[in-house]
Structures are given as structure tokens and as C-alpha cells.
Amino acid sequence: MPSEIIYMCRRCGDLLSVEYNVDLMRPEIASNWVGRALSVWRYAELLPIVDRNKIVSLGEGGTSLNKCDRLGGYLGLKEVYVKNEGENPTGSFKDRGMTVGVTKALEMSMKRVACASTGNTSASLAAYAAKAGLECIVLIPSGKVALGKLVQAIIYGARVIQVKGNFDDALRIVEELCMTQPIYLLNSINPYRLEGQKTIAFEIWDQLGGKVPDKVIVPVGNAGNISAIWKGFRELYLMGLINRLPRMIGIQAEGAAPIANMIKMGSSEIKFVEKPETIATAIRIGSPVNWKKAVKAIRESGGLAETVSDEEILSAQKLLARLEGIFVEPASAASIAGLIKLSKNGLVEKDELVVCVATGHGLKDPDIILRQFPKPIEIEVDVNTLIKILSV
Numbered sequence: 001m002p003s004e005i006i007y008m009c010r011r012c013g014d015l016l017s018v019e020y021n022v023d024l025m026r027p028e029i030a031s032n033w034v035g036r037a038l039s040v041w042r043y044a045e046l047l048p049i050v051d052r053n054k055i056v057s058l059g060e061g062g063t064s065l066n067k068c069d070r071l072g073g074y075l076g077l078k079e080v081y082v083k084n085e086g087e088n089p090t091g092s093f094k095d096r097g098m099t100v101g102v103t104k105a106l107e108m109s110m111k112r113v114a115c116a117s118t119g120n121t122s123a124s125l126a127a128y129a130a131k132a133g134l135e136c137i138v139l140i141p142s143g144k145v146a147l148g149k150l151v152q153a154i155i156y157g158a159r160v161i162q163v164k165g166n167f168d169d170a171l172r173i174v175e176e177l178c179m180t181q182p183i184y185l186l187n188s189i190n191p192y193r194l195e196g197q198k199t200i201a202f203e204i205w206d207q208l209g210g211k212v213p214d215k216v217i218v219p220v221g222n223a224g225n226i227s228a229i230w231k232g233f234r235e236l237y238l239m240g241l242i243n244r245l246p247r248m249i250g251i252q253a254e255g256a257a258p259i260a261n262m263i264k265m266g267s268s269e270i271k272f273v274e275k276p277e278t279i280a281t282a283i284r285i286g287s288p289v290n291w292k293k294a295v296k297a298i299r300e301s302g303g304l305a306e307t308v309s310d311e312e313i314l315s316a317q318k319l320l321a322r323l324e325g326i327f328v329e330p331a332s333a334a335s336i337a338g339l340i341k342l343s344k345n346g347l348v349e350k351d352e353l354v355v356c357v358a359t360g361h362g363l364k365d366p367d368i369i370l371r372q373f374p375k376p377i378e379i380e381v382d383v384n385t386l387i388k389i390l391s392v
């Protein structure tokens, strides 16, 4: 029942997924979308909200899809695109899920919402809870959340609680909290959030004028987003709006790569990482709750997974900023680092249309940049000094 507060299947204990009446799965639905702005709610027919007048929105979605010719040229690839999710209201793709999830919390008359987070989920939930007038509780791993994200959760008025453990530990206890208290859980075990996030696929399809990418490259942490994007493409296919599907490519940081390791080994079992470690704190996750959905997305689509080192992540972050003017946070740069590695290994070919999903804004994590560069030079107010300096 859509009105029931439930996160896991009562029979098998697995996560749930939102499925729509087959009558909705027709190409004619898309004619409703044409007159609406590019945004999450352009695709309202395929979002699980009953009363559209009660939507909690901050203007999420409608992010740019940038054709990256300088990056493509550098890699010898013809059609590289970056979907810049940093343009969302709180600076990450999480807003797509929260507009749906927090609206759902209101539909269910919940007064309090909560999540565990590596940073972006908490920033996003805090903002949407503020807009909705709900009390927000966020649990974050002590000292492992990028400054910008922490600041966001604080200013939006969330109750921020640091847990002496990692994200996986924080998620475990917030799940327990929400099972026993009337608090609505908005981590990605909540299937409504993934519904909002699947609109990344719809927008890519719209922005490419109905073309389907050959490959979609996504950084993977808790593995909700890659699952959601795959669901989006599959729904377009079920509606008869596209006649082929992209290959889904998941990228994880070397020190937090249970899914990539499993896929690369062709294994049927996952080995969670007990002490995940990476500079990309957003994806510093060892036990991704959506792993089954993500593995299915990658395998069903004929895709693959790859790991990248912290060094590769930072160098891809710099490269994207300098070649394309797009500043993303380290976790997002993992998708670019993945593209670089795969193209070097011949796993992305010259003529393929590739879309990298850049999940969050670079300003979220300024410390990581300052640590890598010297302080800018300082001069007296004197034009001759300026000219002298510029000439060397």
C-alpha cells in the first residue's frame, strides 16, 4: 500500500521499489511533458505523488548537460557529456530525491524526518525539511563530512548529530531509530527518493533530443543513484520512448569498492568493506544498502564497474575544472576518473556517446583544494609590480 510506512519487504526483507500501473507506460504520456520546464516535476506522471498541489520544491532538476569537447579531445573521444548535478538547489543530485521524499513525508503526516549521511543527503534533507516545516535529524560520521555540507545542514536548522563511527554505523542506528519512533527515514532505502533521482535519466534523454547514450558513468556510494538512473532508462524503454538502453558504469573509490570488486571478479556474493577509506568522503561507504539493485543495473545493462585511486580522483577533478570550467566535488570527479581509466584501457571507444554524472558541486569541499595548492601571491598596490610578476 503506497500509504504505508514500510521500507523493507515483509516476506524477503529486501528493499522495495515503486512500480506503476502498466496503463501509464505508454508513449503518449510524454506529450504532457513537452510544455513543462526541464525539472524533476516535468515527469510528474511517473512520480509517486498523489496531490501535486502539495509538492515541496526548491526548483530541483533541470541541470545542464555539457558537451565536453576539450575533455573529449584530450581523451580522443568524440562525444563526452557531463550532467552537472551541482546546479541543484543544495548543490547535489540528492535534491531530486528529497523533493519527492519530503513531499511523501507530508502526505503521510509525519512531523519528523531523519537520515544518516556522508554530507549531501543531510544538506538536502535539511533544506527540504525546512521548506516543509518538519523537524530534521541528521547523523553524520564524526569529522568525515566536507565543510560545505556540514555548514548547510547547520544553517537549514537540522539537529546535527556526529556519530563516532563511519557512515555505515550511522545508517544502522538511524534505521533502528526510525523503526521504533514516528520518524520518517529518508536514506535511499526509501524507494520514493530513488523515484526523484531517476529523472536524471529522463533529462539526459530529453537533452540529447531523444538519443540514448552508449554509456552512463556514475560514482557509486550507497548505490541508490545508479539504480535510480537505470530504472529511469528502463521506464523510457517500457513506454516505448526509446528502443535501446545504455550500459551503466559504476565507479567506486579504491578504498570503498565492494560493488566494483564484486563485478570485476564476476562474483555472486558481495564482500562489504569494514573500514572504507577515501578522500572522496561522499562515497566513503563500505556496506552499500542498494547493492543488489546496483549490481542488477550494471549486469542487466551489459555495463561494468571500475575502481579509481584518490590520486586519480583529484587529478580528474582538476582536469575537468581546467578544461571545461566545471568544478565538482571529489566523489563526482570519480566518474571522470573512471572515464579516463576506461578510455585508456579501451573500454570506452572513440565514437561512443558517453555521459558522466557529476553528482555534487566542488564548493562543498574547499579544504581538499586548498591543501593541494600554494597560497596565491600577494603584492603591494602597484601596477609595475603587477606587470613584472605577470611577465615571468
Ligand code: AN7
Pocket (backbone or CB within 6 Å): 092, 116, 117, 118, 119, 120, 121, 122, 188, 219, 220, 221, 222, 223, 224, 225, 226, 282, 283, 329, 331, 332, 359, 360
Ligand atoms: C556527490 O550524502 O550517501 O551511490 O549520505 O554525495 O546513490 O549513494 C552521498 C552519496 C555520489 C553516491 N556523489 O551516490 C550521502 C551519500 C556524491 C554523493 C554519491 C554521493 P549513491
